[in-house]
Amino acid sequence: MKKSVLTMLSLIVLSLFIVACAPSEKALESTAADEVAEDVVEEVEEVVEEPADVVENVEDVAEEVEAAGSTHTVKVTDAGFNPDQVSINAGDTVVWENVRTGRINTAMILGTKTCTHIKSGIFNPEETFGWTFDKPEPCTIVDGIYTHKLMKVLVEE
Numbered sequence: 001m002k003k004s005v006l007t008m009l010s011l012i013v014l015s016l017f018i019v020a021c022a023p024s025e026k027a028l029e030s031t032a033a034d035e036v037a038e039d040v041v042e043e044v045e046e047v048v049e050e051p052a053d054v055v056e057n058v059e060d061v062a063e064e065v066e067a068a069g070s071t072h073t074v075k076v077t078d079a080g081f082n083p084d085q086v087s088i089n090a091g092d093t094v095v096w097e098n099v100r101t102g103r104i105n106t107a108m109i110l111g112t113k114t115c116t117h118i119k120s121g122i123f124n125p126e127e128t129f130g131w132t133f134d135k136p137e138p139c140t141i142v143d144g145i146y147t148h149k150l151m152k153v154l155v156e157e
Helices: 002-021 032-048 056-064
Strands: 071-077 081-083 084-090 093-098 109-111 128-132 137-143 151-157
Touching: 071 084, 081 137, 081 151
Parallel strands: 071 093, 084 151
Antiparallel strands: 071 081, 093 128, 109 137, 137 151
8 A cells, every 4th residue: 555655646746747847838939029030030041142242441332333323321330220211213322331339240231022132241340331223112121130120222213
């Protein structure tokens, strides 16, 4: 009898241990934010494969595209893009200038949706990346380092 009571107690303790160690349903659920983050990471991984050239300064880019149209400068800061939306004409160029000073100070420009052809390599502080927009379309640009930072480029005719 004593042996069966000990066996029964052992089974109860083992059952409680298994239940307590099992993951909860909350731990298994993914949030909408997690899914968006996974989508952005996948997008970044796809476009990082073929980075464009990074140039040393804004003046070099501006000289190359002066004849084609206007140049608009967007600063890539520790807080995101400044400005976070620009309206330009087809043929204009946007130059992103890395002015970050924080611990993570590199930058990377990635176009999304219909603008996935826009992609820079990783560029350091005081370096720039420029892109000339040839056709009217709205473009969402993602910061490839801080993937939650976005900006819009509205290209008009």
